[in-house]
Amino acid sequence: MDRRRERRLNLELSVRIWGVDRMARPFAEIVRVHNISNHGAVLIGVRSKVQAGEVLDVQLGGSRAQFRIVWMSLSGEAGIQALECEPPIFGMGMSTGSGLPEVFDMVGTG
Numbered sequence: 001m002d003r004r005r006e007r008r009l010n011l012e013l014s015v016r017i018w019g020v021d022r023m024a025r026p027f028a029e030i031v032r033v034h035n036i037s038n039h040g041a042v043l044i045g046v047r048s049k050v051q052a053g054e055v056l057d058v059q060l061g062g063s064r065a066q067f068r069i070v071w072m073s074l075s076g077e078a079g080i081q082a083l084e085c086e087p088p089i090f091g092m093g094m095s096t097g098s099g100l101p102e103v104f105d106m107v108g109t110g
Contacts, residue, residue, distance in 0.1 A: 009036040009090070012044075019056035021049045033058075038088040040070075043078040050078065063089040 011034060018028035027048040035042040050056065054069050058080065065086035070079040082088065 007037060010034075011036055013060060015043075016059040017043065017046070017056050019048075019050070019054065022051050022054070023049060033060075033090075036090045038082075038090065040067075040079065040081040041090060043080060044076065046072070046076045046078050055083065056080070058089065060089050063087075065089045 013033050013036075014030055015033045016028065016030055018026070021027050027050075029047060031046055032044040033041045034044060050069055050072060052069050052072055055066055056069065057064055058067050065088075066083045067080035067086075068083060070081050072078045
């Protein structure tokens, strides 16, 4: 049984991330994001030296928000969670104009 509080989208998108790495150097890169919810996702292909607890900016199309890194793997995956004050950028509400397709394969109904 899935213990997640939010539904997840089985979808993979390209996003732009930027911030400051653990060596206090600014970075910006394009990565993939999947396992998306209103307030979080999993990043794939992160090359920068970031660690859990750090904050980074994520941009999808014209929308951007700040996220905290919850966990980081050695293979370049990172679980991220939107900061409390940030609007959802991944469009789980699926309002018109979100830039995302209207039909998705939902996973993890929580």
